[in-house]
Amino acid sequence: MAAEFDPSEHPHRRLNPLTGDYILVSPHRTRRPWQGQTESAQPPSKIQYDPACYLCPGNARAGGKRNPPFTDTLTFENDFAAVLPGPSPAAPPAPHPLLSTEPVEGGCDVIIFHPKHDLTLARLGQEEIVKVIEEWVGIYLRRGRQPGIRYVQIFENKGSIMGCSNPHPHGQVWSLSTIPTLPATELSSLTRYATDPSSPAMDGAPRGPGGKPCLLCDYVHFEVGVAEAEGRVVVKNEHWVALVPWWATWPFEIMLLPYHRHISSIARLAPEEKASFASILGAVTRRYDNLFSCSFAYSMGIHQRPIPPVIDNTADDDENDIAHLHLHFTPPLLRSATVRKFLVGFELMAEAQRDLTPEQAATRLRACSEVHYLDIMEAEEAKQAGSN
Amino acid sequence: MAAEFDPSEHPHRRLNPLTGDYILVSPHRTRRPWQGQTESAQPPSKIQYDPACYLCPGNARAGGKRNPPFTDTLTFENDFAAVLPGPSPAAPPAPHPLLSTEPVEGGCDVIIFHPKHDLTLARLGQEEIVKVIEEWVGIYLRRGRQPGIRYVQIFENKGSIMGCSNPHPHGQVWSLSTIPTLPATELSSLTRYATDPSSPAMDGAPRGPGGKPCLLCDYVHFEVGVAEAEGRVVVKNEHWVALVPWWATWPFEIMLLPYHRHISSIARLAPEEKASFASILGAVTRRYDNLFSCSFAYSMGIHQRPIPPVIDNTADDDENDIAHLHLHFTPPLLRSATVRKFLVGFELMAEAQRDLTPEQAATRLRACSEVHYLDIMEAEEAKQAGSN
Numbered sequence: 001m002a003a004e005f006d007p008s009e010h011p012h013r014r015l016n017p018l019t020g021d022y023i024l025v026s027p028h029r030t031r032r033p034w035q036g037q038t039e040s041a042q043p044p045s046k047i048q049y050d051p052a053c054y055l056c057p058g059n060a061r062a063g064g065k066r067n068p069p070f071t072d073t074l075t076f077e078n079d080f081a082a083v084l085p086g087p088s089p090a091a092p093p094a095p096h097p098l099l100s101t102e103p104v105e106g107g108c109d110v111i112i113f114h115p116k117h118d119l120t121l122a123r124l125g126q127e128e129i130v131k132v133i134e135e136w137v138g139i140y141l142r143r144g145r146q147p148g149i150r151y152v153q154i155f156e157n158k159g160s161i162m163g164c165s166n167p168h169p170h171g172q173v174w175s176l177s178t179i180p181t182l183p184a185t186e187l188s189s190l191t192r193y194a195t196d197p198s199s200p201a202m203d204g205a206p207r208g209p210g211g212k213p214c215l216l217c218d219y220v221h222f223e224v225g226v227a228e229a230e231g232r233v234v235v236k237n238e239h240w241v242a243l244v245p246w247w248a249t250w251p252f253e254i255m256l257l258p259y260h261r262h263i264s265s266i267a268r269l270a271p272e273e274k275a276s277f278a279s280i281l282g283a284v285t286r287r288y289d290n291l292f293s294c295s296f297a298y299s300m301g302i303h304q305r306p307i308p309p310v311i312d313n314t315a316d317d318d319e320n321d322i323a324h325l326h327l328h329f330t331p332p333l334l335r336s337a338t339v340r341k342f343l344v345g346f347e348l349m350a351e352a353q354r355d356l357t358p359e360q361a362a363t364r365l366r367a368c369s370e371v372h373y374l375d376i377m378e379a380e381e382a383k384q385a386g387s388n
Numbered sequence: 389m390a391a392e393f394d395p396s397e398h399p400h401r402r403l404n405p406l407t408g409d410y411i412l413v414s415p416h417r418t419r420r421p422w423q424g425q426t427e428s429a430q431p432p433s434k435i436q437y438d439p440a441c442y443l444c445p446g447n448a449r450a451g452g453k454r455n456p457p458f459t460d461t462l463t464f465e466n467d468f469a470a471v472l473p474g475p476s477p478a479a480p481p482a483p484h485p486l487l488s489t490e491p492v493e494g495g496c497d498v499i500i501f502h503p504k505h506d507l508t509l510a511r512l513g514q515e516e517i518v519k520v521i522e523e524w525v526g527i528y529l530r531r532g533r534q535p536g537i538r539y540v541q542i543f544e545n546k547g548s549i550m551g552c553s554n555p556h557p558h559g560q561v562w563s564l565s566t567i568p569t570l571p572a573t574e575l576s577s578l579t580r581y582a583t584d585p586s587s588p589a590m591d592g593a594p595r596g597p598g599g600k601p602c603l604l605c606d607y608v609h610f611e612v613g614v615a616e617a618e619g620r621v622v623v624k625n626e627h628w629v630a631l632v633p634w635w636a637t638w639p640f641e642i643m644l645l646p647y648h649r650h651i652s653s654i655a656r657l658a659p660e661e662k663a664s665f666a667s668i669l670g671a672v673t674r675r676y677d678n679l680f681s682c683s684f685a686y687s688m689g690i691h692q693r694p695i696p697p698v699i700d701n702t703a704d705d706d707e708n709d710i711a712h713l714h715l716h717f718t719p720p721l722l723r724s725a726t727v728r729k730f731l732v733g734f735e736l737m738a739e740a741q742r743d744l745t746p747e748q749a750a751t752r753l754r755a756c757s758e759v760h761y762l763d764i765m766e767a768e769e770a771k772q773a774g775s776n
């Protein structure tokens with residue numbers, strides 16, 4: 001028995017206060033040899049236009065429609081949407097209360113981030129990423145004004161290891177007549193924290209609507225106050241911070257959120273907050289690519305205010321304003337471009353588990369450059385060519 | 389707008405009453421073309437002994453110890469356990485209540501199902517599977533008697549697509565000083581159902597301890613009463629039923645459970661219930677292998693009574709007896725031996741989603757033979773050889 005508890009040595013569990021789920025941390029196990037299968041790394045795409053890509057300008061999509069030429073972003077309705085516009089017929093009464101059916105309506109959009117086939121968020125400039133953010137805001141407001149829509153889920157799924165076969169930079173937006181399970185669970189946790197008089201509100205932290213404490217305002221206020229070398233912050237700027245959350249499930253999971261004020265949705269971002277959002281999106285994705293010198297796979301999702309959206313910049317006393325805008329990045333890679341983490345076995349049946357601690361992951365990501373490795377390679381190649 | 393709601397046509401969501409999570413069902417989307425990546429199928433192992441396998445009799449393991457010769461099952465402590473025996477030092481006070489640490493103690497066992505390298509549950513005989521069940525009961529009781537243990541999680545992770553590189557038939561058992569997230573959530577749901585006077589208890593269904601209604605007794609009683617062609621039952625015998633649950637997340641997910649009486653743990657199975665358990669385990673795994681003519685990958689887990697175990701065969705009025713013994717099988721394959729489902733994007737960020745309905749999946753699995761495809765192939769080869 002060790003005399004003192006060491007979170008980088010002793011098995012323990014941490015609670016995710018947004019979901020109520022625990023994560024089992026086994027830091028002593030980072031020394032075990034790797035026996036699992038390896039993935040083949042997807043090489044970075046090197047062509048700016050692929051005639052076979054259904055997302056490149058001018059090309060035909062699976063549904064038969066053709067992309068127009070475009071210079072910034074392009075949004076179109078998914079040809080194989082998971083939900084369809086209403087009205088849908090009412091569901092029959094359940095044969096037993098344990099087997100109830102709830103119809104879902106909505107629509108699914110695809111947003112192409114840039115015309116060039118070989119770029120990703122990590123290789124776009126800040127101005128180009130601002131255009132992606134403006135497009136997200138536009139879809140959020142447009143879909144949010146459609147009758148019956150309750151939630152607009154913006155997300156990106158990147159990398160063949162995540163089942164996304166097309167490297168052309170793009171994301172998706174699913175708009176639904178229901179609030180999906182995970183954002184609904186998080187919203188309940190935020191509501192409980194805001195309304196429970198015993199919530200441990202932090203001195204000096206921003207507050208949510210009505211001056212109530214906000215779980216994420218408090219959490220992130222704590223995190224930016226921790227000494228960098230001991231903490232979980234990867235990078236921060238004027239308005240935003242990216243950190244490996246205390247309760248991270250995925251090895252290099254990141255939560256990205258504004259920390260200076262309580263902001264409920266992307267529709268409420270001031271122009272300077274959008275600029276710094278674009279800047280930190282670039283910084284995070286470049287660090288990711290540099291971690292294992294590959295086009296880093298991940299799923300990313302934006303959690304924010306359910307519909308209806310509110311666009312003025314003041315916090316209203318609305319229950320939906322309890323939402324605190326944040327992004328989750330869940331990348332599967334574990335220790336190289338070809339070794340992934342599997343969420344299987346004990347994790348599927350019992351509880352999420354990790355070996356590397358969130359603090360160790362943050363240290364690794366802090367050590368990464370914000371200059372993209374391909375840019376460094378290209379600069380070196382140019383230098384070599386010049387000296388020959 | 390269709391006049392009538394058709395669950396095999398219209399998008400809808402279903403509630404998982406064990407977890408409180410919803411699943412979004414998009415049945416109209418089963419017609420979309422496949423654009424994702426394909427996996428390489430792991431060929432069935434053909435050698436009974438592999439000198440390089442750390443699970444074969446007589447061979448050395450990673451930790452340096454050597455497996456003795458064995459004829460049935462063999463259990464040993466995992467050389468790289470995720471949890472360690474206590475006592476562990478107490479955790480320091482949390483710097484903020486949102487960052488609390490809970491030490492976890494316990495132990496991890498590996499159970500080899502059979503000495504032969506090339507067998508799986510699908511290719512073992514009923515008597516051989518009974519020995520696996522007896523071994524599970526033995527570990528459950530032995531670990532359950534250790535001080536501080538609160539839960540014994542038995543599971544199997546099978547297939548390289550699930551990150552399990554060794555085909556030698558084996559499973560794992562993690563015993564912990566905490567009840568992990570998923571079984572704890574399920575136990576809360578079962579407790580709520582048992583104690584809520586408005587629970588829709590089924591006439592004729594078995595009851596839990598104290599005559600209280602049991603969510604799973606009621607659910608499974610309903611399912612075995614549905615006409616086979618419309619239902620979700622895959623196979624049933626005297627004591628057990630395997631079905632694709634109404635709320636299944638994975639394409640061919642199966643829940644396997646006793647349906648004639650409320651049984652809280654494997655320690656309470658009567659000999660005839662163990663025999664029929666072994667029989668249906670074989671039937672389910674053979675149908676799985678036959679579905680895509682491959683060694684079907686899955687994670688399997690047993691959910692049951694938390695510790696302390698109780699071994700006599702009468703239902704006690706103990707809160708832990710509210711547990712209803714059941715197994716989950718979560719296989720990743722979607723439409724062939726090389727096309728898997730990915731839980732990514734919307735599913736990681738918002739809500740689980742499926743295209744194929746549970747009813748369609750059950751129909752496919754009901755159509756599979758219970759004679760293993762390799763046995764049919766071998767019989768045909770023998771016939772060919774005989775006729776030459």
Ligand SMILES: [Zn+2]
Binds near residue numbers: 018
């Ligand atoms: Zn969130």
Ligand SMILES: [Zn+2]
Binds near residue numbers: 406574714716
């Ligand atoms: Zn369960």
